[in-house]
Amino acid sequence: MLTDLEKNAIRDHYRAISENLPQFTPRPSQREMIAAVANAFSRSKVREEGEETPVREGESIAVIEGPTGVGKSLAYLLAGGIMAQTRGKRLIVSSATVALQEQLVNRDLPFLVEKSGLELSFALAKGRGRYLCPYKLYQLTQTNAQTNLLGFEDVPSVMFSDKPSSEDLDTLRKMADEFAARRFNGDRDTWPEKIPDKLWFQVTNDRHGCLKAACPNRPECPFFLARETLETVDVVVANHDLLLSDISMGGGVILPAPENSFYCIDEAHHLPKKALSRFAAEHSVNLAMWTVEKLPAIVNKVAALTDKTEPANLADEAAASLQESLSEWLFHLSSEPKLDLSGKDNDPVWLWEDGKIPPDLALLVSNTHTAAKSLLKNIYSLSDALAAARRDKDKDGPLIDRLTGEFGLFVARVEQIAAVWELMATEPEEGQEPLAKWVERKTGDKNDYIFNASPISSAGHLANGLWRRAAGALLTSATLRSLGNFDLLLRQTGLIWLPDTTTLALQSPFNFAGQGELYIPPLAASPKTPDAHTDAIVEWLPKLVSAEEAIGTLVLFTSKKQMNEVAMRLPESHLPYLLIQGEIPKAVLLQKHYEAIAAGRPSIIFGLDSFAEGLDLPGDACVQVIIAKLPFSMPDNPIEKTQSRWIEQRGGTPFMEITVPEASIKLVQAVGRLIRTERDYGRVTILDTRIQTHAYGKRLLACLPPFKRIG
Known part of the structure; x- marks a missing residue:
């Protein structure tokens, strides 16, 4: 529960911003977010001396969707900073992008300290x-x-x-x-x-x-x-990758410990997939072979300096066993039909269906896992012995130091190999989520293969490694809901298992009905007939985009092939104003776009998925957003394919459980490129009739801002 001291501090420092900055306008949604963050952190459970760690069920976790214009960073920095100070915690702010990190450190935090009078120390955490x-x-x-x-x-x-x-x-x-x-x-x-x-x-x-x-x-x-500085400041600014690395190592290794930290995770919609990448593992067969071939020589040097012959001998034996297993793998993989290179443009992939080990390879998987595990154990013993030898003043310090540096790289490579085979050998119990397991052949090197293994969801890792340990947490972004609810995010992050988690969708400060329009033209074809759909886009774009008005247009595609084909077929009158993502660096493209608008010329940007999020084009720089196709992404990688089969086996429909909800988020983000400030105006045009003709399309449409419908 919030104390009077905390309530007064939040109110006084927020008021100070208004007094020190006359043009600052307090927003109801921002105030609501400040209160929600403070209240969530006030419910943090404290471990009393002599007692067990409290069971956390999400009571100090808030999931808040704050649309553009709310002022999210100021809200969570003010509330989170004060709560961290009064409760003796660190505030860890994590973002997905370098741009937001720089904004927080160089603009938002200095602004808060200067204008509110709140004395907050802060530092940027790096790997x-x-x-x-x-x-x-x-x-x-x-x-x-x-x-x-x-x-x-x-x-x-x-x-x-x-x-x-x-x-x-x-x-x-x-x-x-x-x-x-x-x-x-x-x-x-x-x-x-x-x-x-x-x-x-x-x-x-x-x-x-x-x-x-x-x-x-x-x-x-x-x-x-x-690292020492991070333990003394009030606010630590990090990124999702660094946060996840810390959690994967047990927490409190790179960043302050979760139990002593309040987390503000901005751009939180990126967290599940970043976490999935962090908890996956892969290794190259060639690099693994090179490692085990060269390892005995350096192991013998370590043994000679540390007198640790037993772990050295065991490491040599394990390396030889692993080398033998890898050679056997090369024999099997070279004859695997799914890894045949003939007639394939992309790297061929052999996906183990449902993550199950092929019966004829079960023994080989077991042997490889055993050898890798034994090798890692004995390599760790030698590494510890080197550290102990360095503390012995009678030993040759400089030589041990140099050896430690080189041996450390071998340790890292053996860790990587062992991590893969730990996952490869794992067979979840009946009814549990499978692991995705696959082998990829590199077309650039016909003799190299990559072993891969990954969970199909990061929910369990996040729930146990972060949420159940953290003193408190905020997850926020401009778009967190899909199809009007938080269900997808809660499932993907594991917060579905913490029933006391608070969710809140804030109101946008923008007048969408007065600032924007939504138009869905009557195209003659849908994306189900790709060529005809491209023809229809080519027909409609000149009608929608003026080659004379000095305004910016953003046209978003889901397919690079379609984007390039439409670009080639545009009328000559429009070509001088066209800027295509990928043809020039993004910074140069945006500079040319702004220069054209300033010079009184039209400018048309053709972009893909990455331009549908995080691109900020206020005012005349973006008066029209045209969406060529609903942003469905079909399961085309091994993790998504394994997940889809898992859903189907449970009687579900991957398209409705994953594809449509994820498309909802992407569509809202794409539409969000139009209105960035209270002064912006314009039109969103969707060139995909499925949004009107299919039941899922109507659900997608219902989640868009309440623009004035035209046509």
């Missing part, structure tokens, strides 16, 4: 890979990396596989000098020039190669200094 490792940098610049990293001719160096050029060495020396002089803080994003990925990889921080407390450069390590 290890964005930070310099001073130890690696100094080692490389001092030795010039002209000899093998370990000094042993028989052990290949992975970390410095390519000898740096003189230009690269100059860059590294300059970097070392600037870092030593405290003019460079070790954050890759703050270096004034672009650093090639291959060069940065040689000096970046990584989990397995890190010497941690034993590192002589630990006091100046950019990653650990940044």
Whole structure:
């Protein structure tokens, strides 16, 4: 329950914004969101000393759809920041895009602090890979990396596989000098020039190669200094990938622990699929073979330095066993008809139906899993022994340090292999969701195959790893509902299992009926006949889009093929004003678009799915949005195919349970490109008659803003 202190603080700081910014207009929806966030966080359960961890059922979690114009970030930063301070928590704000992260750190948080008087400290959280490792940098610049990293001719160096050029060495020396002089803080994003990925990889921080407390450069390590900062600030700004990485490692590793954190997850509609990607695993057969072939040499060096012969011998045995299994896999895969390359443009895929292991390969899967698991266990033992040896002052510290860095890369690769086979060997109990399992053959390298395994839903991982542990959480975005409800999101995120979760759909501040129109022309063909539908679009576009008015038009396609065909068949009168996604960089395309409007010329953007979300074209930059086709995406990847079969086996219909609800979200997002401010106006045109002729179309139509219907 909110205390009087918290209520007063929220009210006073919100009022201060109005007083310090005369043009600021308090919005009812924004106030409602502030109250909802504060109330949710106030219900956070606290673990009392000596008691067990409280059971959380979603009482401190809110799912809030806040349309464009509500002012979501100000609402959750104000309420979340105050609640985090009064309840002794960190506020972790996570976004899906770099653009929103930069907006939060560079604009929204400074604005809140300045205008509201709320004293909030904040920092941007980044993954290890964005930070310099001073130890690696100094080692490389001092030795010039002209000899093998370990000094042993028989052990290949992975970390410095390519000898740096003189230009690269100059860059590294300059970097070392600037870092030593405290003019460079070790954050890759703050270096004034672009650093090639291959060069940065040689000096970046990584989990397995890190010497941690034993590192002589630990006091100046950019990653650990940044990590310590995250434990002292009020607000941590992260992204979904970093948040999910932290959760997958148990939480509290990269970011503050979930039990000590309130989460504000913006752009939350991206979270389920990002989580699915994070909890999946894959590995290349060729890279795995190379790893197990080269591993014994470095294992022997580790054993010699640490006197750990037993885990070294066991690791060698496991590596040999894994190599034997992988060779057997190559034999089977080379003769698998589904992986035949003849006559195929795309990489062929062998999907294991329902995630079930083919009976004739069950023993091989088991053997591969056992070998990978044993190898990882003994590699971990050797890694621990190296860490212990580094703490022993009598040992050769510099040699152990260099060996630790290289061995760490092998540990990471073995982890990747073991993760795949842990999933491959898993067979869920009857009635449980299957795992998607498949093998892909790379057309670029006829002798390489990729093993893949993934859950078909991230709901369980999110429910157990995040929601049931977090002190509180807000999930928000401009579009969270599908077909008018939150059911799809709650299922995909696992919040369906936390019955006390609050859901709220805020009202838009825009007058849609007065600002916009919706038109559905009587096309002669539907997308069910693709060629005829393309003909109809080509016929209608010149009628809909003026080649004389200085206004912007956004035409959205679901198919690149159709987009290009329509572009080729446009009348010559329209071609000078056409900008096509993919032909030039997005930033250049948008610049040309704005320049055309400013110069009094029309501008027509042809775009695909990515332009249907996150594209902000206010005013005359977008007066018409034309949607060529309802944004259905059919299950065409192994995860979606496995999920569809699972739904069918339960008596459901994938099209109605997944395809239509997801299309509803995409359609609302696409339509949302039109009205971005209270001053915007325009028309949405949908060139797909199914929205009127099919029952699902009417449900999709009912979820759109209440524009004035014309035609």
